[in-house]
Amino acid sequence: MQESPNPQRRSERSHRATLKAALDLCAEQGYAQVTVEGIAARAGVSKKTIYRWWPSKGAVMLEAIDEAALQPTGFSDTGDLAADLHQQMSGTLSLLTDAGIRSAILGVLAEGLQDSQLAGQVHGSLFKPRIDSFKERMRKAQQQGELAAEADVDVALDLLYGPIWHRLVAHLPLPDGPYLSKIIDAALAAVNRRA
Amino acid sequence: MQESPNPQRRSERSHRATLKAALDLCAEQGYAQVTVEGIAARAGVSKKTIYRWWPSKGAVMLEAIDEAALQPTGFSDTGDLAADLHQQMSGTLSLLTDAGIRSAILGVLAEGLQDSQLAGQVHGSLFKPRIDSFKERMRKAQQQGELAAEADVDVALDLLYGPIWHRLVAHLPLPDGPYLSKIIDAALAAVNRRA
Amino acid sequence: MQESPNPQRRSERSHRATLKAALDLCAEQGYAQVTVEGIAARAGVSKKTIYRWWPSKGAVMLEAIDEAALQPTGFSDTGDLAADLHQQMSGTLSLLTDAGIRSAILGVLAEGLQDSQLAGQVHGSLFKPRIDSFKERMRKAQQQGELAAEADVDVALDLLYGPIWHRLVAHLPLPDGPYLSKIIDAALAAVNRRA
Amino acid sequence: MQESPNPQRRSERSHRATLKAALDLCAEQGYAQVTVEGIAARAGVSKKTIYRWWPSKGAVMLEAIDEAALQPTGFSDTGDLAADLHQQMSGTLSLLTDAGIRSAILGVLAEGLQDSQLAGQVHGSLFKPRIDSFKERMRKAQQQGELAAEADVDVALDLLYGPIWHRLVAHLPLPDGPYLSKIIDAALAAVNRRA
DNA sequence: GGGTAACCGAGACGGTACGTCGGGTCTTCGG
DNA sequence: CCGAAGACCCGACGTACCGTCTCGGTTACCC
Numbered sequence: 001m002q003e004s005p006n007p008q009r010r011s012e013r014s015h016r017a018t019l020k021a022a023l024d025l026c027a028e029q030g031y032a033q034v035t036v037e038g039i040a041a042r043a044g045v046s047k048k049t050i051y052r053w054w055p056s057k058g059a060v061m062l063e064a065i066d067e068a069a070l071q072p073t074g075f076s077d078t079g080d081l082a083a084d085l086h087q088q089m090s091g092t093l094s095l096l097t098d099a100g101i102r103s104a105i106l107g108v109l110a111e112g113l114q115d116s117q118l119a120g121q122v123h124g125s126l127f128k129p130r131i132d133s134f135k136e137r138m139r140k141a142q143q144q145g146e147l148a149a150e151a152d153v154d155v156a157l158d159l160l161y162g163p164i165w166h167r168l169v170a171h172l173p174l175p176d177g178p179y180l181s182k183i184i185d186a187a188l189a190a191v192n193r194r195a
Numbered sequence: 196m197q198e199s200p201n202p203q204r205r206s207e208r209s210h211r212a213t214l215k216a217a218l219d220l221c222a223e224q225g226y227a228q229v230t231v232e233g234i235a236a237r238a239g240v241s242k243k244t245i246y247r248w249w250p251s252k253g254a255v256m257l258e259a260i261d262e263a264a265l266q267p268t269g270f271s272d273t274g275d276l277a278a279d280l281h282q283q284m285s286g287t288l289s290l291l292t293d294a295g296i297r298s299a300i301l302g303v304l305a306e307g308l309q310d311s312q313l314a315g316q317v318h319g320s321l322f323k324p325r326i327d328s329f330k331e332r333m334r335k336a337q338q339q340g341e342l343a344a345e346a347d348v349d350v351a352l353d354l355l356y357g358p359i360w361h362r363l364v365a366h367l368p369l370p371d372g373p374y375l376s377k378i379i380d381a382a383l384a385a386v387n388r389r390a
Numbered sequence: 391m392q393e394s395p396n397p398q399r400r401s402e403r404s405h406r407a408t409l410k411a412a413l414d415l416c417a418e419q420g421y422a423q424v425t426v427e428g429i430a431a432r433a434g435v436s437k438k439t440i441y442r443w444w445p446s447k448g449a450v451m452l453e454a455i456d457e458a459a460l461q462p463t464g465f466s467d468t469g470d471l472a473a474d475l476h477q478q479m480s481g482t483l484s485l486l487t488d489a490g491i492r493s494a495i496l497g498v499l500a501e502g503l504q505d506s507q508l509a510g511q512v513h514g515s516l517f518k519p520r521i522d523s524f525k526e527r528m529r530k531a532q533q534q535g536e537l538a539a540e541a542d543v544d545v546a547l548d549l550l551y552g553p554i555w556h557r558l559v560a561h562l563p564l565p566d567g568p569y570l571s572k573i574i575d576a577a578l579a580a581v582n583r584r585a
Numbered sequence: 586m587q588e589s590p591n592p593q594r595r596s597e598r599s600h601r602a603t604l605k606a607a608l609d610l611c612a613e614q615g616y617a618q619v620t621v622e623g624i625a626a627r628a629g630v631s632k633k634t635i636y637r638w639w640p641s642k643g644a645v646m647l648e649a650i651d652e653a654a655l656q657p658t659g660f661s662d663t664g665d666l667a668a669d670l671h672q673q674m675s676g677t678l679s680l681l682t683d684a685g686i687r688s689a690i691l692g693v694l695a696e697g698l699q700d701s702q703l704a705g706q707v708h709g710s711l712f713k714p715r716i717d718s719f720k721e722r723m724r725k726a727q728q729q730g731e732l733a734a735e736a737d738v739d740v741a742l743d744l745l746y747g748p749i750w751h752r753l754v755a756h757l758p759l760p761d762g763p764y765l766s767k768i769i770d771a772a773l774a775a776v777n778r779r780a
Numbered sequence: 781g782g783g784t785a786a787c788c789g790a791g792a793c794g795g796t797a798c799g800t801c802g803g804g805t806c807t808t809c810g811g
Numbered sequence: 812c813c814g815a816a817g818a819c820c821c822g823a824c825g826t827a828c829c830g831t832c833t834c835g836g837t838t839a840c841c842c
Contacts, residue, residue: 110305114227123366162357190385500695513756552747576775
């Protein structure tokens with residue numbers, strides 16, 4: 001992140017071990033129970049080294065999530081917009097089902113709500129890339145006539161992703177596949193309608 | 196909350212002072228910086244007394260929010276569904292603009308993501324009442340023909356409230372009034388369309 | 391020492407346990423290896439509690455020494471000045487032979503050389519009482535004619551106690567009993583001579 | 586000191602800069618506040634280089650003191666023993682009045698009380714040379730009849746130097762010139778007297 | 781006079797302890 | 812018996828130095 005010291009001399013071993021320890025502990029104990037001290041001990045790394053490269057536990061976790069979230073943020077383009085959306089959103093939801101990643105994501109999300117410094121990083125790492133590729137896919141759909149040219153992409157974004165986060169913060173069950181389809185259909189219909 | 200001791204002998208003065216101190220400190224320093232010790236000191240109350248009546252800082256805050264959230268959770272029924280939704284959702288959003296309440300709400304929301312005990316209370320206090328009266332209003336609209344009888348109320352809930360929370364957790368700007376109208380129109384169109 | 395908090399509510403158990411742990415650890419590991427954390431752990435006491443009542447490890451040790459240095463600082467008055475001096479100085483020297491106390495005393499002495507705050511306490515606790523009773527005994531000796539009325543008590547103090555500290559800081563062997571007698575005879579002769 | 590590497594290739598610049606930085610920092614901040622890191626930074630030298638040539642901060646300081654203590658350890662022989670003693674002891678005392686050297690000397694003395702490895706070096710560098718030349722001067726005095734042949738040189742050493750160290754560790758004011766004369770007269774009288 | 785072995789600066793590393801903070805429990809005393 | 816006050820144990824914080832180590836770079840010796 002803010003890499004004040006010389007990043008060329010950084011120990012790759014410590015770097016990896018820290019991220020791994022962070023995620024592992026998160027899976028085992030839950031985000032809130034994880035401490036920088038614990039990560040350091042588990043990784044066989046000194047606290048100083050962690051604080052040298054990251055400003056806080058949240059920043060470590062964010063990088064760990066990024067590294068672990070293997071599936072791409074990008075959309076595929078099969079020509080079927082609804083299917084592509086479903087695939088991508090399922091991918092996002094699946095991050096919230098694996099215990100370790102889920103705990104880490106909820107943790108950084110929660111911490112991001114309280115710490116504006118971390119908030120920016122959360123936005124940049126977790127949301128921006130997905131939003132960008134979402135918008136790109138939508139624009140492509142408009143060019144290909146799959147989507148009305150006058151459709152409001154921002155509204156579509158809100159209508160599609162909103163339900164996931166709504167249910168997360170309200171502690172309602174997360175959408176399953178079929179429900180996701182209903183949402184996608186409804187949202188596309190809404191932005192496709194003539195005003 | 197879990198009121199183990201005899202609530203009849205509870206000091207109303209301490210009770211009020213605690214809730215007030217909690218919100219005040221939240222406004223001044225932000226939720227994360229508020230501590231039980233700080234609340235106790237500010238309220239002129241002992242820590243023991245706080246722990247006697249609430250299990251955690253989050254529970255205090257939740258009660259303080261409840262008490263301070265003056266506008267009703269219920270919907271008015273002017274006969275214009277879109278207008279009623281707009282009014283109610285604006286009310287919810289306005290809670291997120293006042294510094295003190297916003298900080299408190301974000302705080303308990305964030306903490307709720309990490310603490311399943313608090314999560315239940317958050318759901319019960321913050322979300323359930325609003326969802327219930329939302330559904331009630333929707334059903335009334337269906338009876339009055341303002342809304343298609345086959346409209347899926349759950350989907351409507353997700354489409355309408357989702358954008359707010361999506362933008363909150365993604366650290367995007369919250370919707371303003373006109374944008375809210377677009378969302379409401381889109382969501383109602385979506386659930387009203389013939390399947 | 392600086393007892394900022396209310397000393398009436400102090401836990402006697404923690405107090406005693408801390409002093410005991412300090413001395414024990416000193417005996418086992420040597421003063422330099424003893425840490426506040428170690429004392430706290432050994433005593434079953436929190437670091438906070440130690441820092442509440444003492445400003446530093448040195449202050450804890452000083453009090454521990456005081457409590458443990460059972461033999462009185464006062465001189466006996468058998469009527470034989472040289473014998474009384476010998477007895478008292480042997481007592482002082484014996485503090486420097488028991489491993490635990492020796493280590494603690496050397497430690498606070500060393501630390502006192504570096505920390506003027508502690509220096510004052512070292513002087514007040516370790517030296518002042520012994521110097522005072524030395525001078526008192528000398529004055530009594532003068533009244534009883536055992537010592538020349540014009541003998542310089544300060545010089546006597548320096549000549550008598552100096553050798554001990556000289557040998558300590560110069561890392562020479564400490565005086566044994568017979569050598570002590572030589573010193574005492576020489577010093578008394580010196581201050582008793584007509585100028 | 587333990588010069589494991591090839592001393593011929595040693596950088597004289599680094600050597601000098603380190604010793605100078607050590608003493609300067611000592612004067613500015615006091616021995617206890619000086620760190621190897623601080624010395625390295627001030628000297629523009631790497632920590633590794635310091636640890637290559639000295640085992641510890643104390644060893645650096647000891648060498649720095651040795652280099653800076655310009656006045657000779659040797660006694661002059663004017664034929665007046667008391668005067669020669671006074672001159673030499675004043676010289677020793679003057680080391681304890683210059684802020685930088687005083688702080689360094691107190692520091693190594695203090696550290697020497699705790700660290701037997703350093704203790705040996707302290708004895709060898711600071712005390713042994715002075716004691717040796719003291720004894721030599723005393724023996725010369727005996728040959729020249731200035732001092733009784735049967736005078737005990739060890740006792741004399743203790744009586745003369747003792748007061749300085751006694752006052753140092755007891756945090757009493759150090760002797761001034763006139764008082765020094767009293768001590769010298771008393772000590773010489775004591776060892777000169779017929780037993 | 782080119783190769784190489786050493787010292788050098790810089791500074792990252794695993795550690796240990798620091799002194800502080802807040803959590804949640806417990807004790808004392810007054811009303 | 813509740814409440815204010817606050818001491819207590821505990822565990823984590825973020826920092827400071829320790830002494831070790833790995834880097835390039837730059838001598839200075841040896842072939």
